Amino acid sequence: MKITNSARPARVGRVTKSSAAGKTATAKGARQAAAPSDKMVLAGVPVDELTPRARKALLELMQEVQTLRAELADAKSKLTDLVLLADRDPMLDIMNRRAFARELDRMLAMIDRYDARGSLVFVDLNDLKKINDSKGHRAGDLALETVSTVLTSNIRTTDTAGRLGGDEFGLLLTQADAEAATRKARDLAATVAKTPVPWKDGHFNISISTGVVEIPKGACAEETMERADAAMYAAKKNKQKAPAPS
Secondary structure (H helix, E strand, C coil), X not given: CCCCCCXXXXXXXXXXXXXXXXHHHHHHHHHHHHCXXXXXXXCCEEHHXXXXXXHHHHHHHHHHHXXXXXXXXXXXXXXXXXXXXXXXXXXXXXXXXXXXXXXXXXXXXXXXXXXXCEEEEEEEECCHHHHHHHHCHHXXXXXXXXHXXXXXHCCCCCXXXXXXXXXXXXXXXXXXXXXXXXXXXXXXXXXXXXXXXXXXXXXXXXXXXXXXEECCCCCCHHHXXXXXXXXXXXXXXXXXXXXXXX
């Protein structure tokens, strides 16, 4: 049988000059991609001017700077949280006396500089001691929470509510004269009176006394607080002297 010539199979493992050159170029390109280009700038310094050791040290320094920046941002966030906590009453979700006094100073400055109007309202939870003695301190805490919730939920965002200590609260009402502030204080007292305090299987009712002063231009914080405190206690005494409804 005559056998015709067939295509000769390529030898395995034989590398031509062209293919070898291609592989060399590919490997060289990979090394160039892995290494930084000489035209690159690292922290303002051209890479080709840095020794490998200096380049490594600079990269480590830049990484450390990034870490420190992240830690600084975290510290600032925590500091903000601490400042907010420092302004809050430890038991109630309301400003403490320190923060309230700062807001009062701010209102006094607005009144002096811009002829704005504002009033200070003192609020006292009546008979807190009796509640504590008859029902326990947990009941007294719930009564304070109820007053705090009513006050903060029924004022404008431009107004300020705070706990001054014990059973006393304060309100700063912006752009409110004595008449408007007195109406607001009465509305708040009525709301507290009709808001039952949940207790065990039932509830109990509470009441507040209020004192209102319109803040005059040139007033100081201490004098204003004393006037509002005196007005509140006068209202409490008048309420105690009033005959019980028949």
